[in-house]
């Protein structure tokens with residue numbers, strides 16, 4: 001179809017330019033540079049290379065910045081999926097939406113057929129009338145800036161024709177054709193009459209076509225494809241029908257083969273190999289693969305890189321979902337967002353964050369626990385038994401692997417007791433062990449970035465010494481504030497103390513619950529809680545619990561004292 005070319009990117013030939021439709025646009029680079037670029041729509045049968053638009057992407061947000069009339073617009077890369085609906089949501093439009101969401105690309109939809117479908121098979125197909133497919137196409141393409149169109153189930157020749165006409169009227173940057181003909185359960189989704197539509201109309205304008213072995217065989221008039229060499233020959237023969245690139249998926253090869261796909265760009269063959277993943281949950285892999293290619297193209301990737309990313313994404317999703325069980329049929333769907341397994345296995349925190357969780361906040365220290373000859377998990381167990389209401393693993397010197405192993409064990413212990421477990425500083429460890437959240441300081445990962453990485457349900461605490469920092473933490477979406485050092489401490493070197501006055505200033509100004517930290521123990525916890533500001537919810541303690549012979553005894557003692565104080569302050 002068409003490609004976008006920036007002035008920085010050399011064009012192949014002027015004859016290519018001559019036959020192209022030009023539309024001017026200026027892209028703003030993320031570092032504030034302006035880049036004049038030209039949107040180039042080559043003629044439908046051109047094999048001009050797909051050129052990346054990545055220069056125009058905002059790296060951090062995946063947004064495209066366009067400027068016209070002096071105004072900047074942020075635009076999310078956009079894929080239009082033209083496909084059938086799968087009621088079981090493993091394949092079709094539903095898979096395309098999930099794949100694009102997982103790859104962080106906007107996905108609009110034109111539904112060509114509604115199928116009654118589950119993990120057993122396809123029970124019914126209702127084809128959408130051609131004029132209504134045309135109406136959907138017009139609605140989307142006339143209004144929205146679609147970067148890439150991806151086709152799936154096109155159930156009739158008439159619908160192929162309608163689609164082809166719409167593309168001529170509303171050209172897009174790239175077209176990904178997944179020539180869906182038979183469902184993974186073996187049910188026919190598009191009859192042989194469709195082959196003419198693919199050969200005459202779609203393949204000549206496709207940037208890539210992604211048949212599996214059966215579809216490739218059908219496109220080539222029923223040849224038998226059984227080996228990687230057969231796939232290479234098929235890729236070449238299909239390329240000769242007009243698409244700029246061909247990807248033949250070898251998932252149906254004999255199981256003794258690796259999962260091997262053949263990519264052919266007209267010059268080179270690429271064998272994309274990966275270990276086979278044994279799972280029943282493969283329904284929708286074809287749709288997902290093609291959608292992911294479309295998503296990466298929309299973001300500006302080159303074709304080969306889009307294909308490689310899509311293959312890796314599908315493999316990761318399959319591996320991740322290999323033993324989830326949805327439906328009773330032979331072929332189940334997989335989890336595009338790589339979430340179901342971890343959420344089910346680790347079972348989510350039973351309740352949301354409660355500010356009263358900050359009442360007795362135990363913060364570990366590997367040096368201290370080592371000194372007293374106990375493991376992190378034993379220290380955590382004892383603190384919980386003694387009455388700690390939240391745990392933070394603050395393991396400044398631990399090796400990453402050891403830290404992760406201990407953190408996973410502590411997550412289990414804390415989940416069992418219904419106590420939240422946070423990780424100090426290390427977002428990677430928090431993600432890997434599915435902790436309940438993190439605590440970050442003023443020079444650690446910014447809370448907004450931590451939130452984007454961890455998601456909306458995790459707890460984020462931020463260290464603050466001043467009302468200004470407390471205000472910022474609130475704006476940044478933190479859940480609580482750790483304020484200190486209230487008193488001098490040997491646990492954190494060169495820490496500035498804010499005193500009870502500084503603590504009070506922060507608590508009075510804060511819209512977030514506060515926990516006091518620094519030099520707090522049984523001898524002074526009462527004086528801290530007696531500042532009597534409602535946002536102050538508790539104390540966070542390291543050495544007074546863990547630099548002691550018995551964590552259990554010290555935690556019990558401090559818990560009792562805090563209870564007593566709470567009663568008298570009320």
Ligand SMILES: Cc1ncc(COP(=O)(O)OP(=O)(O)O)c(N)n1
Pocket residue numbers: 361363392394424425439440441442444461462463481482483484492515517540
């Ligand atoms: C509850 C709580 N409050 C404050 C801190 C200190 O965090 P930070 O300033 O990042 O310093 P380090 O703990 O990383 O040395 C905390 N950990 N917990």
Ligand SMILES: Cc1nc(C(=O)O)sc1CCOP(=O)(O)O
Pocket residue numbers: 363463464482483484485486488489490491492495517518519520540541542543544
């Ligand atoms: C980890 C930490 N953060 C502080 C801050 O001021 O933000 S003070 C501190 C150390 C707290 O240890 P202890 O209870 O042994 O004094």
Ligand SMILES: [Mg+2]
Pocket residue numbers: 424425439440441444
């Ligand atoms: Mg820190």
